[in-house]
Amino acid sequence: MTLSIKCRADDNDKHSSDVxxxxxxxxxxxxxxxxxxxxxxxxxxxxxGTVEAHPCSVFSLTASxxxxxxxxxxxxxxxxxxxxxxxxxxxxxxxxxxxxxxVNGILYAGDDQGDVMLFKNDxxxxxxxxxxxxxxxxxxxxxxxxxxxIYLTMVEIHIKEDGKGMYSIIKSVHGRGPINLTDGxxxxxxxxxxxxxxxxxxxxxxxxxxxxxxNAHDLIINTIFAERFNNVTKIYTGGWDKLIKEWTLSxxxxxxxxxxxxxxxxxxxxxxxxxxxxxxxxxxxxHLVAIxxx
Numbered sequence: 001m002t003l004s005i006k007c008r009a010d011d012n013d014k015h016s017s018d019v020x021x022x023x024x025x026x027x028x029x030x031x032x033x034x035x036x037x038x039x040x041x042x043x044x045x046x047x048x049g050t051v052e053a054h055p056c057s058v059f060s061l062t063a064s065x066x067x068x069x070x071x072x073x074x075x076x077x078x079x080x081x082x083x084x085x086x087x088x089x090x091x092x093x094x095x096x097x098x099x100x101x102x103v104n105g106i107l108y109a110g111d112d113q114g115d116v117m118l119f120k121n122d123x124x125x126x127x128x129x130x131x132x133x134x135x136x137x138x139x140x141x142x143x144x145x146x147x148x149x150i151y152l153t154m155v156e157i158h159i160k161e162d163g164k165g166m167y168s169i170i171k172s173v174h175g176r177g178p179i180n181l182t183d184g185x186x187x188x189x190x191x192x193x194x195x196x197x198x199x200x201x202x203x204x205x206x207x208x209x210x211x212x213x214x215n216a217h218d219l220i221i222n223t224i225f226a227e228r229f230n231n232v233t234k235i236y237t238g239g240w241d242k243l244i245k246e247w248t249l250s251x252x253x254x255x256x257x258x259x260x261x262x263x264x265x266x267x268x269x270x271x272x273x274x275x276x277x278x279x280x281x282x283x284x285x286x287h288l289v290a291i292x293x294x
Contacts, residue, residue: 003246003261004042006278008289013047013090015039015286022271022280023068024063026082029271029280031067031288032058038070040084043278045290062102069107074131077109079122088120103139110134116144118159127165130155136177138186140201143170145186147177151287152188154207171207173199183228185210185249187235193220196235196247196255213255217241222268229276234258234293236279238267243290244281263289 015033023030028048029041034057040049054072062069067087067278068080073096076096079087091097095111102108107119112133118126135148152175157167175197176189186201195214218242224248228237235247235255244267246258268283272293282288 001259003244003259003279004292005261005263006290006292007039008287009045009047013039014288017286018284019268019282019286020057020059020286021061022269022282024271024273024280025062025063025068027273028082030061030063032061032070033286034058035073035286038068038080038084040082041288043273043290045288049084051080051086053078053080059097060099060101062100063108064102064105064107069100069102071109072098073097077107077119088122090119091117091124099134099137101137101139106177107138108137108144110137110146116146116155116157126159128157130156130167130169136179138179138181139203140181143203145179145181145201147175147179147188149176149193150191151175152177152179152186154203156203170203173207178223180224180226182226183233185226185233186237187224187226188212189221190222193239194218196221196224196237198249198253198255211249211253211255213247215249216245216255217243220264223270225270225272225273225279227272227276236270236272236293238263238281238283240266242266244270244279248291261291263287 017034019033033037036054038053071077075093077090099110109117138145151172153172154170175193180187198210221239233249238244245260248256265284265287277294279291281291
């Protein structure tokens with residue numbers, strides 16, 4: 001069984017270099033790339049707007065209700081309206097900012113030195129160092145799950161009234177980013193980068209391993225995306241082999257193969273519309289496709 005490519009971004013509209021991140025927000029798709037641009041698309045990949053966001057690579061995008069945030073290896077975090085008008089400079093530092101994530105009114109930012117900064121109302125109020133560079137992270141309550149390419153580290157943070165932060169490392173397990181969370185479980189790659197790992201995201205369950213599958217792809221997997229819809233957990237992976245694969249996490253916690261499709265570019269990032277209908281995949285040379293998964 002094969003997945004069907006629904007449509008793709010026109011060559012005249014796509015990014016001029018590798019796409020680094022995708023964000024689906026309020027029925028629109030936002031993409032960012034090594035060309036420093038952010039683009040906004042309709043679900044059928046019609047270009048709605050472009051902004052020259054950073055002078056170099058954009059590493060991550062996140063969103064609040066009415067604001068898009070971007071970060072870059074230029075050391076800045078910037079904010080944008082939903083139609084990509086610049087709102088302001090949130091932060092400028094000397095390190096590469098690899099990840100931004102907006103959760104419950106707080107903007108989290110992680111850098112290549114292991115620093116995690118917290119912002120409220122676009123103002124810095126707390127920072128901690130978790131000792132590992134932050135390629136990707138997930139926030140659940142007061143726990144930060146941070147990952148690069150060796151360990152997934154669980155860090156419990158406590159913010160005092162004076163704005164100072166304290167943290168303790170709960171646990172580390174072997175793993176490679178990026179990381180995805182759905183239905184109380186964390187999805188990521190094994191350290192080799194070709195296999196899949198699923199663990200509980202609960203401290204009470206001691207982050208128990210739920211499932212593992214070696215050699216899901218022949219080459220390195222660059223991205224993993226999981227979502228639960230209609231009581232079924234689907235996992236989508238893509239990488240250097242130019243394949244997008246679908247997997248199902250069965251009720252007895254087995255990762256079972258499903259549909260797949262071949263694309264003409266290395267896949268760096270995957271996201272979806274969140275309704276079990278459309279998957280978006282992007283990567284090498286700015287290519288971007290929409291895939292029917294209904």
